[in-house]
Amino acid sequence: MSKVTLSQIRHVNSEQFSLQIDHLVVEEGEIVCLLGPSGCGKSTTLRLAAGLERPSSGEVQIGNQIVASKTKFIGAEERRVGWCFRIMRYSRI
């Protein structure tokens, strides 16, 4: 597991949801729990870290590699980040 750093993040998504993170560091091996009311940006923070959304400005770093910045963006498919989603059961028809 690598260190994850989000710095000077300003993010506005397509639904005009805005998020601001000045500095968030998750050290290697550290377990962090994000708590907050609905709509405060917990999931968006994770999506920014995983590469499912590109921040409007700021920088995301995983290990020693910058994965999102003003000029660079590595998508989720290349970041090798694991995510356990909640997916409801579905039927085929």
Add this chain to the structure above:
Amino acid sequence: MPYPGQFWRLDHDPFGYFDNALDSFTRNYLGFSTGLLLSGTLAALMFAYVVRFLAISLGTVEASMEKITPNMERASTVMGVTGIRMLARVHIPIMSGSLMAALLIVFVDVLKELPATLIMRPFGFETLAVRAYELASDERLAEAAGPSIAIVLAGIVPVIILSRAISRSRPGQKGQV
């Protein structure tokens, strides 16, 4: 409720206009006749079928697309499956049952469709429904039984397949009709 004349007005006027324009152009400048390319072939009939049955199939397909949540696509992306591969490995497997159901429903409806087929079919083109209608109109009821029973048999097989597929998709009812 649409009536057959509407198909004529909606489809044949623009098709006929295009055919006439193209034909007069090729006659005048290229020296040969194209004939009725759209209004005299199966193209017009196919267009009528698409317009008539699009709503039925679209409803079924849209319902299946609603089952695909954003989290499914995100999970796929995180695991490195994007674009066409996501379509093939996530969307189509989830939607395959509904796509098949839409296909079978439209197939059965097209099989027994009569008004548009009667009006827009090319000369000499007959479907089972047209054949049964013509024979029944001539009071040749015994002969009309053949195409009629063929419609019933061809229509009932997809219904059995669909019922089995629906049964299999429900837990605790494997393979039961």
